[in-house]
Amino acid sequence: xxxxxxxxxxLAAAGIRHIFGYPGDPSVEFLEAARRxxxxxxxxxxxxxxxxxxxxxxxxxxxxxxxxSTLGPGSTNLVNAVANAYLDRxxxxxxxxxxxxxxxxxxxxxxxxxxxxxxxxxxxxxxxQPDTVATIMRxxxxxxxxxxxxPVHLTTAADVVGAEATDKExxxxxxxxxxxxxxxxxxxxxxxxxxxxxxARRPVILAGVSxxxxxxxxALVRLAETIGAPVVVAPMAKGVMPEDHPLFAxxxxxxxxxxxxxFLKGADLLLxxxxxxxxxxxxxxxxxxxxxxxxVPNTDQIxxxxxxxxxxxxxxxEAIAAAAGSLARWSEAEVAAHRGKLRxxxxxxxxxxxxxPTDVLDVARTLxxxxxxxxxxxxxxxxxxxxxxxxxxxxxxLMTNGLSSMGFSLPAAIAAKIVHPQKQVVCFIGDGGxxxxxGELRVAASLKIDxxxxxxxxxxxxxxxxxxxxRQYPSWGTVIEATDIGxxxxxxxxxxxxxxxxxxxxxxxxxxxxxxxPLVIGAKIDPAQYAAQF
Numbered sequence: 001x002x003x004x005x006x007x008x009x010x011l012a013a014a015g016i017r018h019i020f021g022y023p024g025d026p027s028v029e030f031l032e033a034a035r036r037x038x039x040x041x042x043x044x045x046x047x048x049x050x051x052x053x054x055x056x057x058x059x060x061x062x063x064x065x066x067x068x069s070t071l072g073p074g075s076t077n078l079v080n081a082v083a084n085a086y087l088d089r090x091x092x093x094x095x096x097x098x099x100x101x102x103x104x105x106x107x108x109x110x111x112x113x114x115x116x117x118x119x120x121x122x123x124x125x126x127x128x129q130p131d132t133v134a135t136i137m138r139x140x141x142x143x144x145x146x147x148x149x150x151p152v153h154l155t156t157a158a159d160v161v162g163a164e165a166t167d168k169e170x171x172x173x174x175x176x177x178x179x180x181x182x183x184x185x186x187x188x189x190x191x192x193x194x195x196x197x198x199x200a201r202r203p204v205i206l207a208g209v210s211x212x213x214x215x216x217x218x219a220l221v222r223l224a225e226t227i228g229a230p231v232v233v234a235p236m237a238k239g240v241m242p243e244d245h246p247l248f249a250x251x252x253x254x255x256x257x258x259x260x261x262x263f264l265k266g267a268d269l270l271l272x273x274x275x276x277x278x279x280x281x282x283x284x285x286x287x288x289x290x291x292x293x294x295x296v297p298n299t300d301q302i303x304x305x306x307x308x309x310x311x312x313x314x315x316x317x318e319a320i321a322a323a324a325g326s327l328a329r330w331s332e333a334e335v336a337a338h339r340g341k342l343r344x345x346x347x348x349x350x351x352x353x354x355x356x357p358t359d360v361l362d363v364a365r366t367l368x369x370x371x372x373x374x375x376x377x378x379x380x381x382x383x384x385x386x387x388x389x390x391x392x393x394x395x396x397x398l399m400t401n402g403l404s405s406m407g408f409s410l411p412a413a414i415a416a417k418i419v420h421p422q423k424q425v426v427c428f429i430g431d432g433g434x435x436x437x438x439g440e441l442r443v444a445a446s447l448k449i450d451x452x453x454x455x456x457x458x459x460x461x462x463x464x465x466x467x468x469x470x471r472q473y474p475s476w477g478t479v480i481e482a483t484d485i486g487x488x489x490x491x492x493x494x495x496x497x498x499x500x501x502x503x504x505x506x507x508x509x510x511x512x513x514x515x516x517x518p519l520v521i522g523a524k525i526d527p528a529q530y531a532a533q534f
Contacts, residue, residue, distance in 0.1 A: 024070020026097025051081020072110030349532020485522025
């Protein structure tokens with residue numbers, strides 16, 4: 001086998017069947033090896049969006065998403081997607097071509113030092129060699145999936161990809177953990193978590209993205225029901241606690257964020273279950289006793305926990321539930337009252353007779369199936385989606401909330417439709433975000449997939465415009481010229497329509513849709529609700 005074939009064989013052994021990218025000269029042998037293996041290659045409109053597809057693939061499957069770029073500008077265009085995966089804690093293998101090894105030390109045309117470029121935003125970066133390729137692939141897969149997951153960057157030189165491999169044994173490393181829990185506590189803290197739980201009157205659980213990666217939903221629900229504790233979730237963990245469960249208590253740092261934080265401040269014990277502080281937007285404001293339960297220690301120290309239980313999250317939660325027994329600390333009526341107030345605040349600022357952002361979400365949630373997979377972009381609408389979209393299971397809402405890069409949701413929706421071809425996929429995106437990645441509409445059409453792309457059209461970069469308004473500055477540098485969404489969609493091989501009313505949106509979503517191309521809906525909204533919310 002040549003070097004590329006060994007790489008592809010490792011991807012296949014790991015259950016990876018899709019590669020997203022934009023190839024160049026050093027990619028030819030790699031592409032041929034992938035074709036012969038029966039892999040699917042998705043050609044993005046540029047490297048950055050292909051990388052975002054790979055990130056979403058990782059979020060959906062738990063396996064590393066694979067993205068490919070050429071050398072020089074191809075690799076630099078890939079940077080944002082790799083950084084996104086790094087801060088979103090998503091496993092990824094990013095592969096970039098490079099000039100031949102003999103010229104790399106001195107040549108300058110399109111030559112960028114990949115190690116210096118990708119080291120700050122990757123868990124590991126290295127160059128593949130024919131005599132180390134199998135070892136490098138084992139290490140790359142192990143590092144990418146180890147806690148916390150993240151991207152690994154591999155450089156494949158033009159004279160390496162087709163060279164005969166001398167290191168070619170296909171043997172996967174162990175990629176699933178079986179951990180024995182460790183307990184760390186301060187000298188002043190009670191070292192028995194069950195005793196502390198029994199002594200608490202108002203415990204609350206805060207669940208984060210590591211709980212999703214650990215498959216902790218069943219154990220989380222069982223613990224919450226056993227001790228009678230409400231569960232607040234971090235945005236990228238939406239669905240880890242089914243949101244129609246009586247003990248679900250909202251999403252952190254999205255719309256109505258002050259109300260949710262005030263609710264947490266009323267707890268006398270916080271169980272931080274797989275919570276990653278990378279999702280925090282502002283400093284941690286809580287001072288109550290906290291138990292950190294995660295696969296990694298609380299080395300960030302962004303929030304203080306006087307006890308840490310590090311190990312397999314579902315096993316830890318099951319053990320605590322079994323040892324604590326029924327505590328019934330909160331009644332369902334108390335949590336329901338909190339949730340009712342949260343819902344009331346969520347609708348604040350609605351303008352009668354206009355189409356509000358929350359109207360768009362309500363219509364879509366009502367008319368879409370329960371198991372719909374959605375992606376949301378970055379902007380004011382994301383904060384409403386994060387709080388208002390009812391999510392019933394993990395990995396059905398895709399967002400970036402670590403790096404929070406605009407342009408994520410359309411590539412993510414494409415990946416979601418590839419991974420789940422039988423499910424309805426809906427992409428929520430602002431007109432600003434769509435302008436960054438609208439070329440991917442043509443990619444989606446060429447794949448003959450049918451996500452619904454719902455565009456919030458308010459002709460501004462609203463998050464920044466609101467900050468200008470707060471300082472009594474005019475909207476300057478934040479206004480986006482209106483786009484004819486229908487014309488744009490048709491030019492990209494999609495169906496497209498503009499709506500400016502709830503009734504119009506209902507008619508489009510409830511009506512017949514083509515199954516071989518995306519439907520792009522430009523929803524003209526009144527942005528006044530954003531000002532009331534944020």
